[in-house]
Amino acid sequence: YYPSYPGQRQAPRDDLEEHLNEKLGENFEVQSITFHDNKIQSRTIGQPGWRETPLAYVLLKAKDASVDRIPELKMDLDFYDSLGPALLPVSTATQVIDARPEKAPARPVDKLSLTQTLDARLTEEKQELTLEVHATTKGLAPSLEQLVDLSIPGFEIAKNEDQGLSIARVESDAERVNAVSERTWLLTLKPKAAAGEPSKFKFPKPTALVAKSAFKQYSDADLKDVENEIALAGIVLNPQPVWPWITGGLVIVALGLFGLRLAKRGADEADAVPVYYVPEDCTPFAVIDLLQRINAAPPRLLADSHRDQLRSTINDLEKIHFAPDAPAANSHGDLKAIARDWVAKVS
Structure with missing residues (x-):
């Protein structure tokens, strides 16, 4: 972001990342630091003569409920003018927060898309279904319970692996800074003991937070789309293969043709009249x-x-x-x- 000059300490971006980890690491888990690209434009902040340029989106998690503030952060801005290098220190104000475990208000999200991918391929070692749920949204993706109804008929969730929240990129406009986040869950499903072996699988129904849904299913090594209506109504698990019927039909047709040929040949032989000739030399x-x-x-x-x-x-x-x-x-x-x-x- 800044021009370099001889004697400059290090890249300002590296300096800022090091300072954030040092100052915030005592009371927070720094889950990610996502920097804007170099095409970011400054914007007005409602005060004459002042503009701001978003630099980074920092995702933090308080280590315990006693954390009540985000400490002051400092950054030195390096300049090089006609008189030589100049250093402008900039600091932020301390932010008071509430990290108590009580349920916090839902964070705003926009254009949330959800993709569910079912892997129902069973082997001798793998007798359970796997459902991958992947969410992408502007804002921070909420928990899985807020996105889908986890009551799946005939199945129970044996394992729920949350892959964690990740920031894919940061978008900025004149009104706000938006983090485009992604979050993935891997659900291991097994049939309920009382239900026996289910013949159908209904994808979990998305909630009102989801703006766009997509459903997919593995078919051998291929990944195929499933229509929304079929996905929510229930897809057939382990359908009977059609090749035995095709093979049986071909065998029946072949036997029929073979029998017809034998019958025709027998009829031809029956209809054939031997032809006899008088020998040239009648010995x-x-x-x-x-x-x-x-x-x-x-x-x-x-x-x-x-x-x-x-x-x-x-x-x-x-x-x-x-x-x-x-x-x-x-x-x-x-x-x-x-x-x-x-x-x-x-x-």
Whole structure:
């Protein structure tokens, strides 16, 4: 904030932070010191000729109820004019406070937004739900009980971890200096013993202090938004996976197609009519083989009387041509005529 010059003790910001910790640390816990950026503009304070420039926002917590004042704070402003370096000491007035544990009035907040994130992914080691509640507001974020209704149907809060209040930045305008604060809570939830295992989860309902709400839920490794109406009505926990139904449906379809194909192939085979041809060289072997194949054909190709006649013809040919006492000459007539006659009967 100030120009440096040879012999300057140290940066004024570091000097101020050191002085604040030293003077306030005796009776207060200095939780944070947040400095304005270097673009901050001075503003009027209602007194002619006077202006003020906000430098830092200090968040303090009294160590006990006996603390009744904020001590005088001093800061040396270094200047360098035409005559050389100049040192201007500035001090604050002592501020009287009341640190007694009685309930203090609610601090003003503005534009408070609340984000609730549910992690319902269960493992063998983790059988509890985790709900993260994150608040951002102009002003100091109040306690969780002032932001949501903590009565969650079917669940009890096993652990409530307050991550503490933090100042994200400081905003200043012509009227006031606002700290933009953040606060996060991690709630560990487990089903109530009497309720069994709940099938739904209702996000805690925000109070009137909350200007904007958002709800999120982990789905495997992804973080998905949940609509406000669904979040407050209740989301389904551990929904049944759809892949078994899809797999079962695909198996049924595959079996149906396979059965249809088998039936069609069987029908095609039943409808198929064997085709027989007269051998070019009508030897006894070739003709007997042809007649045996015709005899093995489906019954509808031959009448019973013709089938008996065919078997008799086959027996006669085997005796004539292959019996031990068979004559050397063919006495059964023309083999080609026999083959042609039976092929004609089954064609």
